Amino acid sequence: MFFEQDHGAVVRQASEGGKDAPHRPVLLQETLQCLLPERGGLFVDCTLGLGGHAEAILESSEATRVVGIDRDPEALRLANERLAPFGSRFRSFHGDFREIRFVLEEGGERLPSGILADLGVSSLQFDTAERGFSFRFDAPLDMRMNTGGDEETAAELLTRLSEEEIANVIFEYGEERKSRRIARKIVERREQGRPVQTTSELAALVERAVGFRKAAKSIHPATRTFQALRIATNHELENLDKFLETSIDLLKPQGRLVIISFHSLEDRIVKRTLRRLSGICECSSRAPVCSCGAQRRIEILTRRPFTPSEAEIDTNPRARSAKLRACSKLEDTLAA
Numbered sequence: 001m002f003f004e005q006d007h008g009a010v011v012r013q014a015s016e017g018g019k020d021a022p023h024r025p026v027l028l029q030e031t032l033q034c035l036l037p038e039r040g041g042l043f044v045d046c047t048l049g050l051g052g053h054a055e056a057i058l059e060s061s062e063a064t065r066v067v068g069i070d071r072d073p074e075a076l077r078l079a080n081e082r083l084a085p086f087g088s089r090f091r092s093f094h095g096d097f098r099e100i101r102f103v104l105e106e107g108g109e110r111l112p113s114g115i116l117a118d119l120g121v122s123s124l125q126f127d128t129a130e131r132g133f134s135f136r137f138d139a140p141l142d143m144r145m146n147t148g149g150d151e152e153t154a155a156e157l158l159t160r161l162s163e164e165e166i167a168n169v170i171f172e173y174g175e176e177r178k179s180r181r182i183a184r185k186i187v188e189r190r191e192q193g194r195p196v197q198t199t200s201e202l203a204a205l206v207e208r209a210v211g212f213r214k215a216a217k218s219i220h221p222a223t224r225t226f227q228a229l230r231i232a233t234n235h236e237l238e239n240l241d242k243f244l245e246t247s248i249d250l251l252k253p254q255g256r257l258v259i260i261s262f263h264s265l266e267d268r269i270v271k272r273t274l275r276r277l278s279g280i281c282e283c284s285s286r287a288p289v290c291s292c293g294a295q296r297r298i299e300i301l302t303r304r305p306f307t308p309s310e311a312e313i314d315t316n317p318r319a320r321s322a323k324l325r326a327c328s329k330l331e332d333t334l335a336a
């Protein structure tokens with residue numbers, strides 16, 4: 001089991017600026033090695049963030065273009081500034097990557113040579129106190145990636161859901177064994193007319209519910225709960241499998257799909273979906289017929305996922321939990 005961790009050190013480097021980009025692209029060399037952007041063509045960066053991966057893709061060849069998608073308007077604004085020197089070779093769209101088919105159609109773009117999704121949260125998001133992603137700052141419990149939208153904040157979610165639903169979210173998305181105890185405390189506060197509204201209130205409540213053990217290497221007790229709430233607020237796992245499948249539809253033959261995930265729930269979905277798309281049946285051995293739709297459409301390029309080297313983790317602790325999986329679309333699979 002691995003978690004996306006909230007690393008103060010990385011974030012501080014980020015806000016200090018200087019030669020360090022505010023968000024260091026994770027597993028950058030491995031990403032380029034799988035995407036092969038030097039072949040030229042169109043590359044879709046579905047999680048543009050601050051444009052670190054996109055910039056490296058654009059720098060790899062004059063014949064390469066990038067379409068970037070992000071649902072965070074602030075990330076898009078900063079990436080647009082950073083990538084402006086590439087002129088018409090770079091275009092960006094505000095939206096959810098699950099709408100990739102629509103985004104490409106609207107933009108008149110077809111047959112990408114590569115698609116990248118570097119899932120999760122950027123350092124910019126963790127580092128901006130008022131975004132409410134981090135228990136390192138006292139801020140309203142917002143956690144929405146799309147600040148421009150009218151989706152529920154994490155605090156609103158905790159006000160609307162029943163105790164059982166809150167426990168299920170924390171258990172499923174945070175793999176937190178003490179989810180029921182945490183949910184009880186959240187609802188107790190609500191019943192007393194003091195619903196949880198801030199990151200500090202939630203972190204303190206979880207610490208009390210779970211018990212704070214200050215072992216040097218253990219994760220903060222609120223890590224799992226914060227991860228769970230963020231996933232639920234942003235619907236991060238919904239339709240991830242469909243997105244992967246759509247990406248394979250859209251790629252040109254021999255096009256590459258690269259996915260970087262930061263926690264085990266995401267990685268499990270990516271691993272299973274790629275296996276199914278490579279023709280490996282995921283049905284139970286007792287099932288009389290296959291119902292998972294396994295069909296050989298891709299070749300998996302990463303039998304084992306790439307993970308960051310010690311050197312990368314030293315310079316960028318946020319990379320610690322990253323796993324990169326990649327595949328290539330087979331020649332005879334027609335693009336939709």
Ligand SMILES: C[S@@+](CC[C@H](N)C(=O)[O-])C[C@H]1O[C@@H](n2cnc3c(N)ncnc32)[C@H](O)[C@@H]1O
Nearest residue numbers: 025047049050051052053070071072096097118
């Ligand atoms: C880990 S960061 C990407 C960093 C980027 N690769 C770079 O080098 O700067 C993830 C980004 O994906 C965005 N994101 C997450 N889920 C998304 C979704 N479903 N649709 C569009 N953007 C999403 C987040 O807003 C965030 O900016």
